[in-house]
Amino acid sequence: MEKSSNDILLSFLPRARLLSESDLEGLKTLLADLARRCGCDDALLWVPPSRRQGNRQLSGRGVAGWLPAGDLPSPGYLPLDRVTFVSPYHFIPLLPGADPPLLVLLGQRPLAPALTRSLLALSAVFPRFAEPPPLADPLGRRTLRSLTVLEKSLHLAGSIEEAFSHLCRTLFHQRGILAAGLRPLHGNTLLGNCFFQAAIPQGAVIEAMRRSAQELSWQVVQCDGYREQRSDDFLALSAPLRFQGRVLGILTLFAEGQETSPVWGERRQRRFVSAIYSLFAHALERITAHEARSTLAVENERKLRETATLYRISKAIHSTVKMDELTHLILSAAAVPDGGGFERAMLFMLNERSGMLQGMLGVTRESALFALLGGRDKVDWEQPRICPEAEALQHKSPFCRQVVKQRLAGRGEENPLARALQSQRVIFVPHPRHERGAALFAETLQLGPYACAPLLGRHRPLGVLVVDNPESKQEITAQRLYFLELFASQASAAMENSLLLRNLELANQELHKTEERLMHGEKMALLGEMAASIAHELKNPLVAIGGFASRIARKESDPGKMREYGEIIHREGVRLEEMLDSILGFSRKQLLCFSEVDPEGMVEKSLELERDLLAAAKIDLRLEIVRPLPKILGDAAKLHQVMINLLANARQAMLQGGVLTLRVFPGFFRGAEAVSIEVEDSGEGIGEERIGRVFAPFFSTKDNGTGLGLAISCRIVEQHRGELLARNGPQGAIFTIKLPVGKDGVSVVPNY
Structure with a gap:
């Protein structure tokens, strides 16, 4: 419809302008064509009766020439400043004023709005036909x-x-x-x-x-x-x-x-x-x-430019979490032309205890460009870096030194910075030297009209960002204040993330210190227990050695007795040597030599040493192996030592004979493929109150045990990134070794 209305306008304006005031036949043809194109029955040019020679009409269908207006409504009832529809007439005023000539269309339906706008434009050409003009005028x-x-x-x-x-x-x-x-x-x-x-x-x-x-x-x-x-x-x-x-x-x-x-x-x-x-x-x-369209286009372009600038700055200031580097980056980004565009930027942080705002950093455009450019032609907003030399230069600048000396109240409404924190909105100060509570502050820093933007965390205020343009005296408009508010919001989020990370690091450090203190306490307790156990264990053989040695010293006459005393001394000496070897083996760092190990072969080799002992103790051996078994990567000698220790413990737990079951099968450990080895005896088992301590050093369930065998075995398995478990079965105790296997069928082990 819009295109059709424009066609009507473009079609009639040139034709109407070419007609003379006396060419009523041509005007009649135009009116008839206009009625046809508008979908109406007729089109009239009507002069209301209030004008001289008024109440006349010229029709597109009637006889060429002016005729009485007939039964048309009185113009006194018509609004003469807009198109009016009084069925079946459409009245289009052609001139402003009290009694304009009207273009009348005869039709049963209201015209479309686009069409009426086009018809109003015809007022530039039709009024000259409203009266018979004398051609000689x-x-x-x-x-x-x-x-x-x-x-x-x-x-x-x-x-x-x-x-x-x-x-x-x-x-x-x-x-x-x-x-x-x-x-x-x-x-x-x-x-x-x-x-x-x-x-x-x-x-x-x-x-x-x-x-x-x-x-x-x-x-x-x-x-x-x-x-x-x-x-x-x-x-x-x-x-x-x-x-x-x-x-x-x-x-x-x-x-x-x-x-x-x-x-x-x-x-x-x-x-x-x-x-x-x-x-x-x-x-x-x-x-x-x-x-309006031009203003809207300029405004949209400005918003797009500011949005792109904020996006660049946001990526830049979120590229680091170090607070010192972050503050330099934020203020430098605010002071460069393709960043915030201000000439100077200052940061004041709030001390929650004292309630004071302390100047932390001040940056000028020159120092900001030096810091961000770093010898380049333009700022790299993707990966901005401020070197320590640039940070030191900014700190040593005279302007920054003046900023650092400033201390202002951070609560209440004593100064613009405090009011910005109190109201949580940007405050603009157009006349700094006359500002209540901050005149000396403005004079010291030689501030022009400046703006204060609050830096707000989620639960507490962080500080205030202050910017001004003292050199160019460029006005800080409402649009620039809105940009500053968005900039401060991005800076606040980055600073709070940095503070949260620093608090997390401090908490983590404190946790590590607490853990170290606990481990040190446990270690000292263990050492105390170990010292008491060693003293007790060493005391018995030393007493025996000392006693029998004193008897020999008294020159016992019976040769048989002397031989018996010597055997006891030798046996107790061997016992001391074994005990000291176990203590040294547990205390010193283990060096492992890794190679591919066949789990089934390792078990068979261990059984070769124990078969005769098991048979002598009237213990039946049951071997259950689920094949195929993947090879593991480990120290064969150390794993063999673990197996010998577990088999010996099982044998010693069945003094009256019994059944020893040895199972080897593939399985899973911590979500990865593994090989499991179980050693089950039919002895008395381990008491529930003692089973949690079986792997503790110097803890033993045997009267003559050192308590280091299972502790050493557990550490060897853990060095293979495996696990050694103990539990009670239906009859006796069950010890399970789990060794993980890598993706290629080889177990994953640490580097020692």
């Missing part, structure tokens, strides 16, 4: 030529001021027009000062006209109609510029001050003024819409 032809030239000029105007200049040139060529004033309107608000131009020299009359234009504009806005004002020097007419029912501005014209001014007195001049208002209203709408 040269004023009419000059007026139409002036309107045509004005219409073209207004169409090319790019601003309201340019359009108003074109309008004034046209007006001043007419007889009696002295000056014109324009007040644009937005909603019900008059915008800015009045545009004013005069055709007479400056003087007291011109000033009176300016004041009159101001007063009349306000009166027109309040009454929504036109106003006149007469004086000895001029006659003023002020009326609204309407477009589709909306008032776009107030246009005031000034004419000569005669009682019957030619501007308003003659009919043709009234038509000229009405056409002027209509044409300029259309031009004002077009320019206003164009300026």
Whole structure:
């Protein structure tokens, strides 16, 4: 429909302009074509009865020529500033004013809005046909030529001021027009000062006209109609510029001050003024819409640019979690041209205990560029790095030293920084030297108009970011304050992440220290227990050795007794040697030599040493192997030692004979493939209160045991990243070895 309406407008304007006022046959053809294209039965050009020679109509279907209007409604009941539908008529006013000629379309349905907007544009060409113009009247032809030239000029105007200049040139060529004033309107608000131009020299009359234009504009806005004002020097007419029912501005014209001014007195001049208002209203709408689109485009481009800048800065400041580096990065990003764009940035951190804001860092644009560029042509926002030398340079700068000396109250409303924290919003200070509670602060740092942005964590305020432009004196606008608020939000998130990480590291360090203290305490307790156990174990053989040695020293005469005493001394000495070897083996670091080990072969080799002992102890051996078994990577000698220890313990647990079951099978350990070896005896088992301590050093369930065999075996298995478990079975104890196997069938072991 929009395209069809534009086609109607483009089709009729050129044809209508080519017709002369006397070519009623051509006008009749145009009206008939217009009715057909609009889907109506007929189109009339109607002059209401209030005009001279009024109540006439020209039809597109009737006889060529003007006829009485017939039964058309009285214009007193019609709103003459918009299209009105009174079935079956559509009334389209062609000129502003009290009694305009109307274009009447005869149809049963309301017209589409797009079509009515196009029909309103025909007001530029149809009014000249409303009265039979005398062809010999040269004023009419000059007026139409002036309107045509004005219409073209207004169409090319790019601003309201340019359009108003074109309008004034046209007006001043007419007889009696002295000056014109324009007040644009937005909603019900008059915008800015009045545009004013005069055709007479400056003087007291011109000033009176300016004041009159101001007063009349306000009166027109309040009454929504036109106003006149007469004086000895001029006659003023002020009326609204309407477009589709909306008032776009107030246009005031000034004419000569005669009682019957030619501007308003003659009919043709009234038509000229009405056409002027209509044409300029259309031009004002077009320019206003164009300026709105341009402003919107500029605003969108600014928002897009700021969003891209914030994205770059956000990636940059979240690239590090070190607080020192982060603060330098944040302030440097705020002070470079392709970053925040401010000339200086200052950071004040809040001390929660004292409630004071302490200056931490101050950065100028020069030091920020030096820090971020680092010898490059442009800032690398993807991976920004500030070297220690640049950080030291920023700290040593005179400006930073002045910032660090500043201490301000951080609570209440004593200064702008505290108010920013209190209100949790950006505070702008336009006159720093007159600011309550911060005049000395501004004078010390030589601050221009500055802004304070609060840095807020999730649960507590962190500090305040202060920026200014002392060199260029560039204004910090509302848009820049909004950008600063977003920038401060990103900086707050990065700083809180850094603080949380630092707190986590401190907590982790404290946890490690606590763990070390606990381990040290356990170790000391274990050493105490070990020392007591060693003292007890060493005391018995030493007492025996000492006693029998003293008897030999007394020269026992019986050779048999001396031989017995010597055997006891030898046996106890061997026992001491074995005990000391076990203690040394447990205490010193184990060196493992890894190679591929066949689990089944390792078990068979261990059994070769134990078969005779098992048979002598009347113990039956049951061997259960689930094949195939993957090879493992380990120290064969150490694993063989573990097997011998477990088999010996099982044998010693069955003093009256029994059954020893040995199982070897593939399985899983901690989600990975593994080989499991179980040694089960049919002895008495291990008491529930003692089973949790069987792997503790120097703990033994045997009277003559050292308590180190299972402890050493458990450590060897753990060095193979495996696990040694103990539990009670249906009859006796069960010890299980689990050794993990890697993806390629070889167990994964640590490097020792």
